[in-house]
Amino acid sequence: MKVSDQLQQDIKHEYAEELKWEHILQILERKNALRPDAARLLYEIRDDLIFYKDLEKEPHLCMSKSLYSRMFKIVYDNIDHSGYAQIHERLINLLYFYDLLKNLYEYIQHCSQCQLS
């Protein structure tokens, strides 16, 4: 999935509103100042975006919680509301969602389009 420039801007903006990411940004900035090779951290910053470092794959862009519904909707519409396993697989391919299971389950439970069919 391609993350648009507009979405990247929104993500950066929302990090500051969310305690978890604000805290991680502070830690990363401090670590970078102390030692540039903060290789053991789970997260890294690139262009003010936070990436979760998955050991086996490409680093995953961290999403802000306030953007979850928007992302879920884009992906779920894209795969024609084909169920939990499918959307989960798409989402975790490139992005990192904190507390994904709980939030995604709730989103799908309340999807008005699925309830109609």
Ligand SMILES: [Zn+2]
């Ligand atoms: Zn649906």
